[in-house]
Amino acid sequence: MTRSPTSFELRVYEAIRQIPRGRVSTYAEVARAVGVPAPRAVGQALRRNPFAPQVPCHRVIASTLTIGGFAGTTRGAEIERKRALLHREGVEFTGDGHLVEPTRLYRFS
DNA sequence: TACAAGCAATAGT
DNA sequence: ACTATTGCTTGTA
Numbered sequence: 001m002t003r004s005p006t007s008f009e010l011r012v013y014e015a016i017r018q019i020p021r022g023r024v025s026t027y028a029e030v031a032r033a034v035g036v037p038a039p040r041a042v043g044q045a046l047r048r049n050p051f052a053p054q055v056p057c058h059r060v061i062a063s064t065l066t067i068g069g070f071a072g073t074t075r076g077a078e079i080e081r082k083r084a085l086l087h088r089e090g091v092e093f094t095g096d097g098h099l100v101e102p103t104r105l106y107r108f109s
Numbered sequence: 110t111a112c113a114a115g116c117a118a119t120a121g122t
Numbered sequence: 123a124c125t126a127t128t129g130c131t132t133g134t135a
Contacts, residue, residue: 008130027118031129038129043117045130062118069117079117 005051008034012045015108019059022090023106024099028063033108039063047072058085059106065099 005013015033019025027039036042046057062068067086071078083093092100099105 003132006131031118036129038127039118040116040128041118041130044115044132047117048131057117060117064119072117074117082117 008036008041009045009048011035012042013051013055016046016055016057016060018108019056019106021056023104024059024061024086024091025106025108026061026063026065027068029106029108030060043069058082059089061099065102067093067097067099 011034012030015030016025018033027042031037031039031042034042042060046055046060049055049057058070060068067079067083068074069079070082073079079097083097086093091104094100
């Protein structure tokens with residue numbers, strides 16, 4: 001199903017693309033960056049993820065500093081993969097799934 | 110075009 | 123832990 005990205009999705013991808021390697025942001029921050037008060041909309045856009053690994057969707061976590069979701073689920077093997085990806089970039093999470101160093105949070109300018 | 114249902118969340122109770 | 127709310131996408135008529 002080849003579907004053209006909507007303007008909203010493009011905005012979300014552009015925002016996420018700004019997140020440097022080794023840093024993470026939250027759905028709420030991304031939502032604020034694109035001017036949308038609903039973080040769930042960001043999650044919906046990321047879940048589609050038409051531009052595959054080009055857009056670092058794994059660098060987006062929840063506002064509560066939990067790891068959030070990945071590949072359509074909030075827990076399971078996919079989440080483990082997300083944690084591994086972030087760990088490879090220097091971002092660590094506790095066994096509870098919480099961010100170890102909140103200083104790694106990236107804020108949009 | 111219009112309406113209903115769902116979502117990788119968040120805040121409040 | 124549970125419920126309410128949020129804006130956007132998708133499917134169906």
